[in-house]
Amino acid sequence: MPELTEVERFRKYIAATSLHKSIEKVEVNDRAILRECSPGMLNSRLSGRSFSSAERLGKHLFLPAGGAVLALHFGMTGRPLYRKSNNPGEKDRRLSINFRNGYSLLYLSRRRLGKIRLADDIESFGSELGLGPDALYISLETFKKIFAGRRGMIKTALMDQKLLAGLGNILSDEILFSAGINPKKQVKDLNSKTLGILHREMLRVLNRGISGKPGEGADSSLSSLRADGENCPICGGVIRLIKIQGRSAYYCPRHQNNS
DNA sequence: GGTAATGTTAGACT
DNA sequence: TAGTCTAACATTAC
Numbered sequence: 001m002p003e004l005t006e007v008e009r010f011r012k013y014i015a016a017t018s019l020h021k022s023i024e025k026v027e028v029n030d031r032a033i034l035r036e037c038s039p040g041m042l043n044s045r046l047s048g049r050s051f052s053s054a055e056r057l058g059k060h061l062f063l064p065a066g067g068a069v070l071a072l073h074f075g076m077t078g079r080p081l082y083r084k085s086n087n088p089g090e091k092d093r094r095l096s097i098n099f100r101n102g103y104s105l106l107y108l109s110r111r112r113l114g115k116i117r118l119a120d121d122i123e124s125f126g127s128e129l130g131l132g133p134d135a136l137y138i139s140l141e142t143f144k145k146i147f148a149g150r151r152g153m154i155k156t157a158l159m160d161q162k163l164l165a166g167l168g169n170i171l172s173d174e175i176l177f178s179a180g181i182n183p184k185k186q187v188k189d190l191n192s193k194t195l196g197i198l199h200r201e202m203l204r205v206l207n208r209g210i211s212g213k214p215g216e217g218a219d220s221s222l223s224s225l226r227a228d229g230e231n232c233p234i235c236g237g238v239i240r241l242i243k244i245q246g247r248s249a250y251y252c253p254r255h256q257n258n259s
Numbered sequence: 260g261g262t263a264a265t266g267t268t269a270g271a272c273t
Numbered sequence: 274t275a276g277t278c279t280a281a282c283a284t285t286a287c
Contacts, residue, residue, distance in 0.1 A: 003265060032283090059266075076266050077284080111284045113266060152276050161267085170265050246278070248263080 002074040004166030005209030015054040017082035018105045027096040037118040058165025075113030081106040135166040143199045155183035175202045182256045183249045
């Protein structure tokens, strides 16, 4: 689930529920999701403090508290949940941040592919992981610079977090679908005009996905019918499934035709 | 029971 | 060097 748009909605959700509340205790329910930190570290750095803001870079979410920053990555199935601490336990709960007001911010994850870290600051965290600039805030100029002189397929490049952060399999499909560009198109064969269209459609798809209601799944026409053989809602062509980098890529060969 | 699933990463290969 | 491919991770759903 969580690509840029979903994580941005998580960010707003946490900002609306969990800021400026004193943290009583951090409970780690599953150590496997911790990276480079321990339950003891989380408690000593966070207890008695409160989150001052909720920020995002790509698919990562950051919660600064005092001198430390809690860094959340949701993997494939993670999500946050704010609710009363004494509610019955959620089966997928991996981490609970208990506030003094009797509520908790939970980190839920069914498949345990997410990661929780403790960072000193957001900038150094981003550079340590080699993350590119956030896709939502990239200017056209930067966008063109990122792809200049690069080889390989455009879909692969869009999903490369080191080039630009936040796009995953679904969003990259969606953006290329909107822009009318074949996912296997080579980056070096995209001219300036086409890159402009791609940038414009990227922002359009992202903004549409962010304003959509959580749980509403479909961010657009393509994602609502990710199935081989469906009719394309844009041109009436037939949606096809191919494999790119071992991932399923859906596209319409008729209007995503190498512009 | 095989397969694929919105993510990341390491290693082998071209 | 840059890019591609595969497997692995963990768990569930079809």
